[in-house]
Amino acid sequence: MAPVAAVGASKAATKMLATYQAETGRRMQSQSAYRSYATQVSVYNASVRIRGVAATDKIIARPGTSEHQTGWAIDVSALPSNCSLSTCFANTHQGKWLSANAWRFGFLLRYPANKVAVTGYSFEPWHYRFVGPYLTTEMRRTGFTTLEEFFRLPAAPSY
Template sequence: MRKYVVTFIVAVLIVAGGFLAWDKHRTPAADGEVVEKTPALSPQKSSQAEASGTTAVKGTVSESTTKNQDSQTSSNQPKSGEAGKSTGQTQTAKNVNSNNTDSKPSAGSKSDSEASAKGSSKTGGKTEFVNTYSVEHVVSNPESMNVLVNKTYRLPAGYVPPDLVYPNVPFTFSEKIDKRKMRKEAATALEKLFAGAKKDGVSLAGVSAYRSESRQTTLYNNYVKRDGVKAADTYSARPGHSEHQTGLTIDVSGSTGKCAAESCFAGTKEAKWLAKHAHEYGFIVRYPEGKDSITGYEYEPWHLRYIGTKIAQTVASRSTTLEQYFGSSIPVSK
């Protein structure tokens, strides 16, 4: 009898032990399922989020492309401009005399940049970016040779460059006035550019360089009175938004001044030489042909911007714009 009792007890212990062992392993197994699924779900969610983000960007780019095409189409319509604008040109430019001249500003897709991303605007540098006065940022690096000034990015109120000098080059006028001035580094580079052109049998003359904010205010208001805001904004910068105020920009022409700041300058040997060689001296044609939807301005083969040889050569080799070069890395004041 004792034998059966012992056998029964052993059997009970075995069954109880088996049950405990099953229960002990069951809980971790269930937890294990949850733990195993979590890592599997995380990448999936991340992937879905990335896919969603990509779709959103693509959608925006498509919309932007349409807008840009519309902008280019409308900008190709002849417009009235400064006194004596040429007609019959796909893109009309402004006529400028020695006392009444103007230029323009810029936007585009992200590329390499030497500007600091810290404190940068998040509105620029993408294909969907619209270069417009409806968004305005004050640049925090106005004295930098790399400063980007356009319809979105403006200079601090009343900004005056610190080292304006008179470059030793011929101008279409004889007076020693403000619009002859440029910042020292740009002026030195301009002298080399003029010398290089002369060596190649091309004689250049300056038309308009530095322009104060008050002078730009007068010019812009006159253009608005004559042509209206919409037309004026295609060829003239609003006060504070003009590259001329940086002291790094100059409008040039042939030595005779013929076609100075007019669309007919595009076909001259001077314009062709500038398009081919300006970057060698650190200058770029700031508002290239066909880029008005990015720069915000009509084609201006006479408008040169000093940016330094490294960036100038990159921009020229890629046939791009400053907006596209700098992307979203534009230091701005908060």
């Protein structure tokens, strides 16, 4: 069962996807949202078998550290599927719209292309983190694009 806080994120995500369809006539979908610890273990281990630990740590959170386990993160993909979970998603109509509009619904592009050294993650144009519209509005006003920089936290540690 997802954490209680995820209810707000879920409603905001539903509204964001519905608004996209209403405003553009196109569609997008949730590819992945809440993940249990056990699911994160299987996702992480499957990648390690293919890529090894070093490459996996750049793209998949170790079990216990994934934002998906909080229920506040969503991976969005185009519908029909196009560039799912790939950096080319950024150039799709859906990816561009999210980049420009997700803040309206309280979602933050969590791992921007130019902030890999700050977040510790590769660019993930499909991964959005719910932080609420008050925070996204304030981050937009002040020009911050990562939680680490907004809260003056050190860059993400390596494992």
